[in-house]
Amino acid sequence: MTSIYETLIRPLLFRLDAEAAHEAAAAALVLAGSLPGARALLSAAFAHSDPALETELWGLRFPNPVGLAAGFDKDARLAGVLPALGFGFIEVGTVTWDAQPGTLRPRLMRLPEARALLNRMGFNNAGAEAMAARLKALGARPVPLGVNIGLNKDADQDDAPALYAKTFARLSLFGDYFVVNVSSPNTQGLRLLQDKLKLERILLAIAGYNGDKKPVLVKLSPDLASESLEALMPLLSERAAGLVLCNTTIDPHLREAALEAGGRRREPAFQAGGLSGAPVREAALARVRQARALSPLPIIGVGGIFTAADAWEYLSAGASLVQVYSGLVYKGPGLPGQLCRGLVRLAREHGAAKVSPPRRAAEARA
Numbered sequence: 001m002t003s004i005y006e007t008l009i010r011p012l013l014f015r016l017d018a019e020a021a022h023e024a025a026a027a028a029l030v031l032a033g034s035l036p037g038a039r040a041l042l043s044a045a046f047a048h049s050d051p052a053l054e055t056e057l058w059g060l061r062f063p064n065p066v067g068l069a070a071g072f073d074k075d076a077r078l079a080g081v082l083p084a085l086g087f088g089f090i091e092v093g094t095v096t097w098d099a100q101p102g103t104l105r106p107r108l109m110r111l112p113e114a115r116a117l118l119n120r121m122g123f124n125n126a127g128a129e130a131m132a133a134r135l136k137a138l139g140a141r142p143v144p145l146g147v148n149i150g151l152n153k154d155a156d157q158d159d160a161p162a163l164y165a166k167t168f169a170r171l172s173l174f175g176d177y178f179v180v181n182v183s184s185p186n187t188q189g190l191r192l193l194q195d196k197l198k199l200e201r202i203l204l205a206i207a208g209y210n211g212d213k214k215p216v217l218v219k220l221s222p223d224l225a226s227e228s229l230e231a232l233m234p235l236l237s238e239r240a241a242g243l244v245l246c247n248t249t250i251d252p253h254l255r256e257a258a259l260e261a262g263g264r265r266r267e268p269a270f271q272a273g274g275l276s277g278a279p280v281r282e283a284a285l286a287r288v289r290q291a292r293a294l295s296p297l298p299i300i301g302v303g304g305i306f307t308a309a310d311a312w313e314y315l316s317a318g319a320s321l322v323q324v325y326s327g328l329v330y331k332g333p334g335l336p337g338q339l340c341r342g343l344v345r346l347a348r349e350h351g352a353a354k355v356s357p358p359r360r361a362a363e364a365r366a
C-alpha cells in the first residue's frame with residue numbers, strides 16, 4: 001500500500017537536494033519533538049507494539065528489533081524524538097573525537113530507479129564532546145541507544161586504538177551499546193582497520209576503559225572478502241559483543257548497475273561514494289549468513305531493508321536485530337511501524353511466538 005509519505009511528501013522532498021531534504025526532515029522532527037504532547041501523538045500514529053516483537057540482548061530490552069542505522073542522526077539531535085516513530089533502538093553517530101566538516105557538498109545522491117543512495121559524507125559531525133553534552137541532556141533513554149564511533153580524517157592510523165578508546169571513554173556513560181566503525185568507505189584508509197591485528201589493538205584499547213562492560217560491536221563492510229571475514233571471526237568472537245553487517249558498498253559492479261539504472265553513469269557527482277539500499281542487500285545478507293555459520297555472536301543486520309519480508313530474511317539468516325537508513329528515505333517515517341506489523345504477521349504465519357530468532361530457537365529447544 002502506498003503511504004501519504006510516498007504520494008505527497010516524498011515528491012516534495014525529492015525536489016530538494018538529498019542532503020537539504022534530510023535537513024528539512026530533521027528540522028521537522030526536532031520541532032515535533034519539542035511540542036508538548038507531540039511525541040505521544042507521533043507514537044500513536046506510527047509505533048506498533050506487540051509482545052512478539054520484544055527481545056533481549058546484552059541485558060538490554062528492545063521493544064522491537066527494528067532500529068535506526070548510523071549516519072541518519074550523526075550528532076544525536078533527534079535521539080529524543082526518533083523512538084516515537086516506533087524504532088526499537090537508535091544508533092547515533094558516527095562520532096569522531098574532534099568535530100569535522102566532512103566532504104564538500106554535494107555528497108548525498110539519490111538513485112530512485114535502483115532504490116539506492118550514494119553518499120560520501122565523510123563523517124561530518126560535531127565531535128565527542130558535543131555528543132556527550134547532547135546525550136547527557138537527553139536523560140532517560142526510552143529505547144536502547146547505540147553510539148557509533150569512527151576516526152577523524154586527518155588522524156594517524158597508528159593512533160587509531162587510542163582515539164577510538166578516548167572517544168568511547170568520553171561517551172560510555174551515555175550509550176547502551178557501542179559500535180567500532182571500521183567500514184565507512186569515505187574516510188581514506190579506515191577500512192584497512194578491518195585487519196585482524198589493527199582491529200585487535202582497537203578492541204583491546206577500548207576494553208581498557210570498559211569497566212561497565214558495555215557491549216562493543218564492530219561494523220564491517222559488505223566488500224570484505226569472505227576469507228577475510230572468516231579470518232576475523234575468532235578475534236571478533238573473543239573481543240566483540242556483536243557485529244553490525246553491513247556498511248555501504250563500493251563494489252564497482254553494484255555501483256555501475258545502480259548508476260546505469262538511473263542514467264547517471266557519466267555524472268561527476270555520482271562518481272564516488274558508498275552505495276546503500278536495495279543494491280547492497282544480497283551482499284550484506286551473505287555476510288550475515290556467513291558470520292552466523294561461523295559464530296553465535298549476535299548480529300545487527302542492515303542493508304536494503306524496505307519491507308517486512310526483507311527484515312524477516314535478515315532475522316531468518318541469523319540477525320537478532322535489523323536497522324534501516326535508505327528505506328526510511330524512500331518509505332518515510334511509517335517504515336518502522338510497517339516493518340513491525342509485517343514481522344508480527346510473518347512470525348504468526350511461520351508459527352513462531354517471537355519475531356527474533358534466538359528466542360525462536362530457544363523455544364524450539366524448550
Ligand SMILES: Cc1cc2nc3c(=O)[nH]c(=O)nc-3n(C[C@H](O)[C@H](O)[C@H](O)COP(=O)(O)O)c2cc1C
Nearest residue numbers: 069070071094119246247276277303304324325326
Ligand atoms: C547518507 C548516509 C550516511 C551514512 N553514515 C554512516 C555513518 O556515519 N556511520 C556508519 O556506520 N554508517 C553510515 N551509513 C551506513 C548505514 O548505517 C547503513 O549501514 C547502510 O546505509 C546500509 O543500510 P540501508 O541500505 O538501510 O541504507 C550511512 C548511510 C547513508 C545513506
